Amino acid sequence: MTLYYLDTSIWLDYYEARGKHGEYIKQFLEKLATSKDIILISDILIKELKNNYLSMDQIHTLLRILRPDHIKYVFTTKPQRDEARIIARQKNIPKADVLHALLSRDHEAILLTRDRDFEYLTHITSVQRPEEFL
Secondary structure (H helix, E strand, C coil): CCEEEECHHHHHHHHCCCHHHHHHHHHHHHHHCCCCCEEEEEHHHHHHHHHCCCCHHHHHHHHCCCCHHHEEEECCCHHHHHHHHHHHHHHCCCHHHHHHHHHHHHCCCEEECCCHHHHHHCCCCCEECHHHHC
16 A cells, blocks of 8 residues: 655646646546555645635545545644744745645655655655656
């Protein structure tokens, strides 16, 4: 069993059917459905989706593409938020991106993203693209 953490841009690729990127994540999620792998869903992910103008109903609909046994909910902790604040300042990248990386690290998950800011966080967690798993 493998744990995956999909950052906000990957979820939006799927939700907005963004060309080939949307197709890659759709294929990845279809492949996941036949496995025992799990996707982590975090409080910071939900917050960012809401900041991208998705309602809670739209977010629930989006997450329903996964079977419940393929989802694990995780929440940021104060130590993670403190560490993210420091790293975000050092690297000059958004705190939320650092939090995604820290959650991925702390739950031993592979982070799937297209966001270039994560190139500065490979010392924290493994960063890959969905198509690498097709």
